[in-house]
Amino acid sequence: MLELAARYLDAPADQVTITRLTGDVSSRVYLRAAAEGPTLIISLYSAPFDESESATHHLAQLEAVNPSARLTYHSNALAHIEATRLFVDAGLPVPHILATSGADALMLFEDVGDMRLQDWLATRVTAEIRAAYLRATELIVEIQDATKLALEADSICSHMAFDEAKLRWELGFFFANYFNRHLKMKLDPATANAVQADFKAVCGELAACPRVLVHRDYHARNLMMHNGRMLIIDHQDARMGPASYDLASLISDPYTTLDDELISELVERFIEKKVASKQPLDDVTAFRRELQLMTVQRMLKAIGTYASQAAQGNATYLPYIAPARDRALAAMHELGRFDATCALLERTRA
Numbered sequence: 001m002l003e004l005a006a007r008y009l010d011a012p013a014d015q016v017t018i019t020r021l022t023g024d025v026s027s028r029v030y031l032r033a034a035a036e037g038p039t040l041i042i043s044l045y046s047a048p049f050d051e052s053e054s055a056t057h058h059l060a061q062l063e064a065v066n067p068s069a070r071l072t073y074h075s076n077a078l079a080h081i082e083a084t085r086l087f088v089d090a091g092l093p094v095p096h097i098l099a100t101s102g103a104d105a106l107m108l109f110e111d112v113g114d115m116r117l118q119d120w121l122a123t124r125v126t127a128e129i130r131a132a133y134l135r136a137t138e139l140i141v142e143i144q145d146a147t148k149l150a151l152e153a154d155s156i157c158s159h160m161a162f163d164e165a166k167l168r169w170e171l172g173f174f175f176a177n178y179f180n181r182h183l184k185m186k187l188d189p190a191t192a193n194a195v196q197a198d199f200k201a202v203c204g205e206l207a208a209c210p211r212v213l214v215h216r217d218y219h220a221r222n223l224m225m226h227n228g229r230m231l232i233i234d235h236q237d238a239r240m241g242p243a244s245y246d247l248a249s250l251i252s253d254p255y256t257t258l259d260d261e262l263i264s265e266l267v268e269r270f271i272e273k274k275v276a277s278k279q280p281l282d283d284v285t286a287f288r289r290e291l292q293l294m295t296v297q298r299m300l301k302a303i304g305t306y307a308s309q310a311a312q313g314n315a316t317y318l319p320y321i322a323p324a325r326d327r328a329l330a331a332m333h334e335l336g337r338f339d340a341t342c343a344l345l346e347r348t349r350a
Contacts, residue, residue, distance in 0.1 A: 001106055002033075005042060008098050008108055011035030018042070021114075027074065032111065040098060041109040045077045049102040055079040055156035071169045073160070077107060080236035082156045087238070089153070090146035092139070093231045112231045118220035118255045130262060133250075135230050136223055137266045140246045141273040143238075144212040148278065150240075157213060160239035164207035167297060171199040174304030178321075182307035183348060194340030202297055202338070209242040209290055212279045218246035219253040243274070243281060248294040252327040254302060254320035267291065292331045296338065299328035325349070 006013040021030040021041075029044040055078035062069040077100070087094045098108040117136070121129055150158040175195070179185045187195075215222070216237040224231045247270050251263045258266075267288075274281045281287050302324045306317035325345055332342045 001042060001044075001101075001104060004099060004101055004104075004106075005033035005040060005108060006035070008040055009033060009035040009038050011038075033108075039111040041095065041111050043077075043080075043107045043109060045105040045107075047076075048105045049077040051078075051081070051100050051102045053078060055082050056154065056159050059156065059159065070160070071166055074237075077102070077105070079156045080107065083236045083238045086146060086150055086153060086155045086157055087143075087232070087235055090142070090149055092142060092146065092235075093229060094235055095231065095233060112224045112233070113226040115225045116221050117223040117225060117230070120225040121220070121256060130265075132225070132230065133258070133262060133266055134269055136218075136250055137247065137269050138273055139230065139232065140215075140218065140250065140270065141277050143215055143232075143246065144243060144274075145278040147213040147240075150213050150238075157238045158240060160237075161211060162206070162214075162239065162241035162245065164203050167203035167206055168199060170301040170304070171203065171297065173308070174300040175199075177304045177307040177311060178300075178348075179344075181311045187344075191340065191344065195344060198338040198341040202293055206242055206290070206293055206297060209244075210282065211240040212243050213238060214241040214245040215249075216241070216245070218249045220256045242290055242294055243279070244287065244291040244294040245298070248291055248298045252295050252299055252324075252331075254299070254324040254327070257323070289335070292335050295331040296328050296335075299324040299331070303328070322349075 002013050002016060002018065005018070006016045009016060016033055016035050019032045019034070021032055027046050031042040031044065033040050033042055055076070058076065058078050059070065059073060062073065081097065081100065084094060084097050088096060095110040095112050098110060100107045117132065120132070124132070179187065215232065215235055216239055217234055218232075222232065222234045224233055247267070251258060251266055271281065271284055271287070303321050306321050306324070309315075309317050325348065329342060329345055332338045332345075
């Protein structure tokens with residue numbers, strides 16, 4: 001590892017320092033290698049990998065052993081390579097891969113600094129925040145414009161999708177981790193069945209929406225501000241999903257609080273940009289309803305992740321449960337639907 005980093009830093013190995021970086025929920029370990037001036041990022045994976053193998057083939061091997069592997073599939077180094085190649089080919093601003101060493105289970109990446117959009121916002125005035133979020137919204141459209149490229153390249157991103165099974169699995173994950181593990185609620189069968197009926201409706205309608213390429217985890221912790229540019233990270237889980245997916249993640253992001261006026265402007269900017277895009281919207285009115293449905297699903301899934309981490313002893317994400325819950329409730333109220341889930345979530349506010 002040290003020798004490979006030194007080679008790309010063009011420095012003697014004994015002059016390279018390695019520092020571990022903190023990150024969000026991930027099985028990967030991130031390190032920064034630094035010499036006199038230049039730096040790079042080292043990503044360590046849990047197992048060696050064969051750079052000549054495709055991520056799609058690797059997934060097929062997993063499914064041969066476990067037919068439901070796709071539902072819980074977490075991107076590995078091969079998926080990261082393919083997703084990065086796709087994003088770079090599409091002209092999207094992501095850290096470039098500098099080198100890989102599958103035998104050592106590591107990759108070297110371009111270093112894009114430590115300034116997440118979430119942190120950057122704290123020192124910026126309203127006009128700067130507005131400009132940054134407009135750019136973030138435009139980037140969503142640019143990601144979606146790479147849909148055809150993903151399909152033509154036969155990327156792993158085109159083989160993964162938010163179909164009904166995946167969306168339902170995520171809400172099942174939320175139910176188990178939030179109501180059962182975190183709150184230890186004992187639900188009567190009628191309530192539990194009514195909530196599951198709500199989940200079925202949400203996921204069935206979203207699964208029926210036209211699919212485009214989506215980032216999958218598009219929020220203020222995965223957008224970096226570096227040298228006057230906004231860059232996208234953690235794109236290795238990119239896959240096919242509803243056009244509203246990343247926008248819902250951005251404007252309802254529990255890590256930040258945007259005012260209603262800016263949220264409305266971002267939605268209108270997205271719709272405006274989609275008109276002239278490679279993947280235009282079929283029906284703007286239907287899209288607005290889809291955005292609310294997607295907000296419900298995304299925020300509930302986020303709560304499930306936060307609660308799961310808390311159950312494992314990581315309390316870092318507990319403060320974000322309340323905003324995610326409130327944003328899911330606001331979307332349900334806007335839709336005027338899902339009374340059972342809405343009532344149950346209201347109970348958890350106490």
